[in-house]
Amino acid sequence: MKIDMKVNGTLHTVDVPPMKRLLDTLRDDLRLTGTKEGCGEGECGACTVLIDGEVVNSCLVPAIQGQGVHIVTVEGLADGDTLHPVQQKFIEYVGTQCGICTPGMVLAAKALLDENLSPTREEIREAIAGNLCRCTGYQKIIDSVEAAAAQMREGANA
Amino acid sequence: MPSPNPMVARADVPRRSEIEVHQASRLKDALEVMAAGAAEGKPWMPVAGGTDLMVWITQRRVVPARVIDIWNVDGMRGIEETEGSITLGALTSYAEVRRSEVVAEWVPPLVDAARWCGAAQIQSRGTLGGNIAGSSPAGDTLPVFSAWDAELTLVSTAGARVVKFADFYTGYRQNLLQEDELILRISIPKPAAGSLQVFHKVGTRRAQSISKVMLGFRGHLGADGTVEDVGISFGSVAPIVLRMPRTESAVRGKVLDTDTIDAAVRVAGDEVVPIDDVRSSATYRRRVAQNLVRRYLTALSKS
Numbered sequence: 451m452k453i454d455m456k457v458n459g460t461l462h463t464v465d466v467p468p469m470k471r472l473l474d475t476l477r478d479d480l481r482l483t484g485t486k487e488g489c490g491e492g493e494c495g496a497c498t499v500l501i502d503g504e505v506v507n508s509c510l511v512p513a514i515q516g517q518g519v520h521i522v523t524v525e526g527l528a529d530g531d532t533l534h535p536v537q538q539k540f541i542e543y544v545g546t547q548c549g550i551c552t553p554g555m556v557l558a559a560k561a562l563l564d565e566n567l568s569p570t571r572e573e574i575r576e577a578i579a580g581n582l583c584r585c586t587g588y589q590k591i592i593d594s595v596e597a598a599a600a601q602m603r604e605g606a607n608a
Numbered sequence: 609m610p611s612p613n614p615m616v617a618r619a620d621v622p623r624r625s626e627i628e629v630h631q632a633s634r635l636k637d638a639l640e641v642m643a644a645g646a647a648e649g650k651p652w653m654p655v656a657g658g659t660d661l662m663v664w665i666t667q668r669r670v671v672p673a674r675v676i677d678i679w680n681v682d683g684m685r686g687i688e689e690t691e692g693s694i695t696l697g698a699l700t701s702y703a704e705v706r707r708s709e710v711v712a713e714w715v716p717p718l719v720d721a722a723r724w725c726g727a728a729q730i731q732s733r734g735t736l737g738g739n740i741a742g743s744s745p746a747g748d749t750l751p752v753f754s755a756w757d758a759e760l761t762l763v764s765t766a767g768a769r770v771v772k773f774a775d776f777y778t779g780y781r782q783n784l785l786q787e788d789e790l791i792l793r794i795s796i797p798k799p800a801a802g803s804l805q806v807f808h809k810v811g812t813r814r815a816q817s818i819s820k821v822m823l824g825f826r827g828h829l830g831a832d833g834t835v836e837d838v839g840i841s842f843g844s845v846a847p848i849v850l851r852m853p854r855t856e857s858a859v860r861g862k863v864l865d866t867d868t869i870d871a872a873v874r875v876a877g878d879e880v881v882p883i884d885d886v887r888s889s890a891t892y893r894r895r896v897a898q899n900l901v902r903r904y905l906t907a908l909s910k911s
């Protein structure tokens with residue numbers, strides 16, 4: 451089945467079985483391998499992408515529901531060589547180790563900061579509750595998101 | 609219709625790529641397709657947010673031959689307030705419930721239930737209709753619909769029918785939905801002003817965990833201090849979401865003194881029928897249910 455989906459601002463037409471997971475469509479058909487698979491069952495958030503600005507697990511979205519919506523993957527965050535503040539701060543504050551959870555973490559954090567530029571640490575925890583990380587112990591991820599929020603607030607005031 | 613039992617993995621199921629899919633955008637179209645499928649013995653299974661169905665397919669527990677995508681069907685989304693009730697379209701997501709001022713004003717426990725369903729990713733896609741039709745006894749919103757006397761509107765090409773939420777489940781994972789029927793909306797009567805309203809989830813962690821026990825509780829004292837109205841429902845302590853009419857009778861019309869509360873807690877212990885499973889023992893669940901009944905009857909007595 452032919453499905454038209456906009457990914458990171460570009461319109462693509464993919465020809466896939468309609469119940470194929472969006473995760474596999476992104477990775478196999480569009481070669482966007484930044485989106486990771488962890489559990490395949492909605493628990494870990496490694497496959498997180500944004501659909502029309504909302505965080506979703508792409509392992510739970512059938513490809514057909516990509517029709518006509520705007521999908522943002524981790525590849526769509528940087529502006530050329532300039533990283534998104536969330537990405538930049540994950541590097542500076544060591545919010546990433548093995549990296550498997552990172553694309554999903556970064557997108558969940560971005561979705562939070564798009565709605566709330568001054569989250570508390572508790573609000574950050576809630577926003578990433580569906581993103582599991584076995585490496586960092588989470589504190590450095592929360593530090594990174596806080597730092598990104600501070601930078602984005604400065605940008606918004608400048 | 610018996611809901612397929614998603615707890616059992618099966619070998620005799622189609623491959624994901626073989627599933628036939630129809631994407632509906634108008635309700636009339638969806639219902640006609642479903643009616644035709646049911647008539648020819650090849651029914652269409654709806655997919656709304658897919659947060660249950662996609663997992664079942666991946667685990668090869670429920671793999672329908674035909675799926676109808678209802679995510680974009682018109683007239684099935686949105687929250688409205690009428691004089692006596694609030695109405696929620698079946699496709700309303702947890703995220704929409706959390707953002708709704710109407711729900712926060714009239715039935716705040718539904719906001720609490722939505723807040724702790726899965727995590728943000730699940731809340732963007734998971735729908736109230738999917739939680740109800742999925743028929744898991746651990747569905748987090750179900751104790752609220754049950755204790756608040758909600759009604760469901762079911763539709764097919766034959767028309768709409770309104771059923772009491774209390775009558776919807778007929779057994780473990782069994783419900784009144786016909787193969788050609790959709791849940792259209794849920795309607796919740798507004799509780800009396802000044803009611804105590806509570807949703808309490810007991811789980812291993814607040815987000816992303818299947819509940820061990822959940823309680824929906826609403827109560828209201830009359831001018832004379834007696835219990836004028838009360839609704840108590842539990843999830844995960846019986847094969848279906850469990851309304852507690854005997855416990856309610858033990859307090860309705862009475863003053864909530866220590867003896868009355870003690871008696872109601874004893875009745876509650878008899879009324880729940882929990883099981884042992886991987887998440888908890890039956891003994892633990894019964895004790896937790898009784899503690900919650902005591903806690904919120906005590907809170908009501910002071911309200």
Ligand SMILES: Cc1cc2nc3c(=O)[nH]c(=O)nc-3n(C[C@H](O)[C@H](O)[C@H](O)COP(=O)(O)OP(=O)(O)OC[C@H]3O[C@@H](n4cnc5c(N)ncnc54)[C@H](O)[C@@H]3O)c2cc1C
Binds near residue numbers: 730734735740816
């Ligand atoms: C990681 C994870 C965490 C979760 N956490 C929770 C939790 O904390 N609490 C909880 O209660 N649930 C939880 N769930 C389960 C699930 O997210 C919810 O039950 C959700 O509400 C299902 O809605 P959906 O729209 O995604 O359903 P779908 O998967 O689209 O459908 C589920 C079933 O309902 C039927 N259906 C859907 N809509 C209709 C309709 N309008 N009319 C008729 N039939 C319909 C479908 O045919 C299917 O059989 C979790 C799931 C995952 C993967």
Ligand code: FES
Binds near residue numbers: 486490491497498
């Ligand atoms: S791979 Fe999708 S949530 Fe784990």
Ligand code: FES
Binds near residue numbers: 550
């Ligand atoms: S950095 Fe390894 S899982 Fe998070």
